[in-house]
Amino acid sequence: MDWQSQKVIVLGGSSGLGLATVSRLFAAGADVVAVGRDQDKLDKALAGLDGRGSVVGEALDCTDRAALDRFFGRTGPIDHLVLTLSGGEGAGRFGELDLAALRRGFEAKFWPQLEAAQAGLPALRRDGSLTFVTAISARIANPGTAGLGAINGALESMIGTFARELAPLRVNAVSPGVIDTAWWDRFPADVRADLFRQQAETLPVGRVGHADDIAHALLFLMENTFMTGAVIECDGGLRLL
Secondary structure (H helix, E strand, C coil), rough: CHHHHEEEEEEECCCCCHHHHHHHHHCCCCCEEEEEHHHHHHHHHHCCCCCCCCCEEECCCCCCCCHHHHHHHHHEEEEEEEEECCCCCCCCHHHHHHHHHHHHHHHHHHHHHHHHHHHHHHHHHEEEEEEEEECHHHHHHHHHCCHHHHHHHHHHHHHHHHHHCCCCCCEEEECCCCECCCHHHHHCCCHHHHHHHHHHCCCCCEEEEEEHHHHHHHHCCCCCCCCCCEEEECCCCCCHC
């Protein structure tokens, strides 16, 4: 793909998976708009990137549908839309699961991704691509992850139907496993280190994931025009355990 002729919007582009995706696209020569909540954070994150394309950051509250509609109303035509929006709540064993926290988890990831996808449709090129980021919790049965699995499984269950309804627009998703990003900063450092060590010892690939692993998968789905209705499991083999 000639990325120099492509315009891509990445929602959640100021850190983690989104920023890694922005970095790869910028390096490839694409015209990239990175969207996040905090303009200062965006500016600092993007200042460290190097590439052949163009990249700008725009602050936007993706839980605000009116703001999303205004944003896509002024972007002009786009070729690809990537949704890396996420939250951190909803984990825990069911007997003690805080259902209010699970509801907030849906509000932070499920609904913003759907609202953004719907708002972005008028701007998307007819045969471009729309790519969601879910999580492998949708595809495994680890105790304590039922709520997270519900959020991500709800998104994944819609991918195939979207691909048929919106064709020739291609609709896909990447389902990450344990990825070393700031998402894990909510846990004490020793807990995080112990988890990553256990994962590295257990996973078939022998390590936890990096944000660039997911960015690589996202670019593949954007580039490959024969991919639609697919969910790529980029999890280091976690689903096999």
